[in-house]
Amino acid sequence: MSLADELHAHAASLRSARRPADVFGPLDGADLDARLEVLGASFRSWAAKVHPDRYVHSVDLTETATEAFQMLNAWRDLAERHLRRSARHGGQAVHVGRRDYGVVRDLPGGDLCDLFAVVDEDGSADDELVLKVTRDPAHNDLLDNEARVLNHLWSRPQEQVEVFCRYVPRLRGALDLDDGRRANLLSIAADHVTLADVQRAYPKGVEGRTVAWMGNRVFEFLAWLHRQGVVHGAVLADHVLIHPVTHGAVIVDWCYAVRDWRYPDGPHLGALPTAQKNRYPQEVFRREAASPRLDLYLAAGTLLQTAGVDLWTGKRPTDLGDPLATPIPEGMTEILRGCRLERPAERFADAFEVWERWKMAQRRAYGPRKFHPFAMPSV
Numbered sequence: 001m002s003l004a005d006e007l008h009a010h011a012a013s014l015r016s017a018r019r020p021a022d023v024f025g026p027l028d029g030a031d032l033d034a035r036l037e038v039l040g041a042s043f044r045s046w047a048a049k050v051h052p053d054r055y056v057h058s059v060d061l062t063e064t065a066t067e068a069f070q071m072l073n074a075w076r077d078l079a080e081r082h083l084r085r086s087a088r089h090g091g092q093a094v095h096v097g098r099r100d101y102g103v104v105r106d107l108p109g110g111d112l113c114d115l116f117a118v119v120d121e122d123g124s125a126d127d128e129l130v131l132k133v134t135r136d137p138a139h140n141d142l143l144d145n146e147a148r149v150l151n152h153l154w155s156r157p158q159e160q161v162e163v164f165c166r167y168v169p170r171l172r173g174a175l176d177l178d179d180g181r182r183a184n185l186l187s188i189a190a191d192h193v194t195l196a197d198v199q200r201a202y203p204k205g206v207e208g209r210t211v212a213w214m215g216n217r218v219f220e221f222l223a224w225l226h227r228q229g230v231v232h233g234a235v236l237a238d239h240v241l242i243h244p245v246t247h248g249a250v251i252v253d254w255c256y257a258v259r260d261w262r263y264p265d266g267p268h269l270g271a272l273p274t275a276q277k278n279r280y281p282q283e284v285f286r287r288e289a290a291s292p293r294l295d296l297y298l299a300a301g302t303l304l305q306t307a308g309v310d311l312w313t314g315k316r317p318t319d320l321g322d323p324l325a326t327p328i329p330e331g332m333t334e335i336l337r338g339c340r341l342e343r344p345a346e347r348f349a350d351a352f353e354v355w356e357r358w359k360m361a362q363r364r365a366y367g368p369r370k371f372h373p374f375a376m377p378s379v
Contacts, residue, residue, distance in 0.1 A: 004061055010050050011068040020079035023072070027083060035083050043076045101131055108194075108238070110253065111274045112139045117188060129172055130186040140182040142255035142271060147174045147184055149230060149257040156228060167221040167251055189250040192241035193376055195306050199237055201377050205308015205317045207325035208332065209372040212362045214242060214306065215332070217249035218299050219355035226292040226351055231258045233269050233290055235298040236276055237305065244376040263291035263349070283344050293339075293347045296354060300339035309333065311340075331361040 001009075017023045024042040029035035048054075050068040055061035082102075107115035107130065116131045134140055150171040154161060173185040195214070198206060218240065225232065232239075233256035241250040258267050266289040272280060281297050284290075301311055307328040308317035314337070317327045335357050341347045348354050362369065 003055075004058075007050065007055065007061055007064055007068070010046075011064055011071075014050075014068055014071040014075065017075065020075055020082055023075045024079055027079065032083060036080065039076065039079050039083065043072070046072050101129075104128055110238070112136070112142060112255070128188045128190070130169070130188050131183055132186060133177065133183040134181045137180040137182070140180075143174070143182040143184050145257065145270070146254040147171055149254045149259060150186075152259065153225075153228060153230065160224070164221060164224045167217070167249055169250065169252055169254075189241045189243075189252070191245075192243050192248070192250055194238050195240045195242065195302055196237040198242070198376065199306055202306075202308070202320075204320050205327065206306055206374070207320055207322075208307070208328040209326075209366060210374050211303055211307045211328050211332065212358075212366065213247050213372060213374075214240075214249070215303050215358050216355070216362075217242070217247070218251075218303065219351055219358055221249070221251060222292065222295050222299060222351035223355050226261070226295070229260050231261045231290045231292060232295050233257050234273060234276070235295050235302060236273070236279060237302045238276075240299075240302060244374050247371075247374070258290040261291050262289060263293070264289050266290065269294075281340075281342075281344070288344070291344070291349070292351055293344045293349050296339040296348055296351060300336040304333070304336050304340075307333075309336075329361065329365040331364060332358065335361060 014023065021027070023046070024039055027035045027038050027042075029038055047069070050065050050072060052062050052065040052069055055065045101116075101118035101120060104117040104119060107117055109115045112135060114133050114135060116133075117128050118131045119128055132143065132146075134143055150168065153168050154165055154170060156165070169189070170187040171184060172187060175183040175185060177183060218235070222232075222235070232251060232254065234253055235251065239251060239253045241252060242248070253273075256269055256271055256273070258269060261267065268287045269284055269290050272284065279298060279301060281294070284294065304311060308320065309315065309328070316330075316333060320327060335348075335354060339348050339354065359369075
């Protein structure tokens with residue numbers, strides 16, 4: 001092979017690379033310094049092949065070599081950024097598709113998926129994302145369903161997206177693993193906590209004013225969601241996230257969602273979280289149509305438990321352990337109970353109606369709405 005052929009082959013290799021490992025190979029080592037030394041050695045080997053000074057006898061080859069050397073330097077810079085970022089995150093990484101993701105920390109997973117907070121090692125941004133990976137390829141359809149539903153919601157008119165998609169994670173990518181499993185890459189709800197976290201922090205329940213604004217967020221969003229033809233299907237404490245300071249909310253885990261719901265003859269849930277089966281009403285196990293009644297049933301149960309109400313006895317707390325904290329008022333409790341009647345046809349069926357009733361009960365109990373601070377202690 002001639003010198004010119006070698007240069008063109010090297011340049012083509014650099015152009016076709018998709019990640020630093022395609023150029024420099026595995027950058028292994030006991031610590032960051034060792035890995036940087038491996039990178040330096042590989043870079044010097046490449047530079048000896050494509051440096052423009054080697055081709056000064058030919059204008060055309062000098063231009064090709066200059067382009068190749070610029071690409072090589074760009075890959076070296078990206079690889080070094082990759083290594084330093086990975087060192088900050090403990091060195092753990094996952095390879096999905098043709099990209100590497102540095103694992104910042106593990107996140108609580110569900111029945112069927114593992115979750116990681118990650119950064120894109122091959123990109124320039126340091127923003128964290130959620131990498132959600134099925135444990136078994138047999139459950140890939142759930143992640144496919146989540147991706148379709150999220151894309152559907154984010155494709156709504158822009159004025160709706162700006163208001164309501166703040167409640168919804170954004171799909172950043174749907175990826176295939178080498179072993180046949182699927183992964184979704186999702187935006188992360190920074191500084192949010194789940195209502196399950198809240199319930200653990202407040203085992204007697206949070207006070208009524210706190211439940212009031214949490215219910216405002218949940219019912220407002222469900223009212224919009226159901227008008228987009230979507231039922232979430234798993235409005236459980238682990239899937240409702242709130243921001244303790246801003247009082248924002250995000251609903252996660254869209255694997256179980258149903259599109260184009262119709263009652264009573266529409267599609268039923270294709271799956272449900274097995275560890276939470278006891279939260280579901282009996283019609284789900286009869287494979288009856290999923291509808292807003294189901295989301296309201298689950299959301300009401302989540303809010304009742306967050307307020308310290310026993311779902312099975314209906315007993316409300318009378319003492320939250322804080323003389324300044326008052327339990328959820330009976331009027332608001334009655335609305336939540338109306339979402340959880342045994343017969344689906346007797347329950348509230350419209351989240352917008354529930355939201356309006358909720359706001360009225362809130363005004364009767366507390367007067368005009370105003371911001372009520374919420375403190376989330378360490379659990």
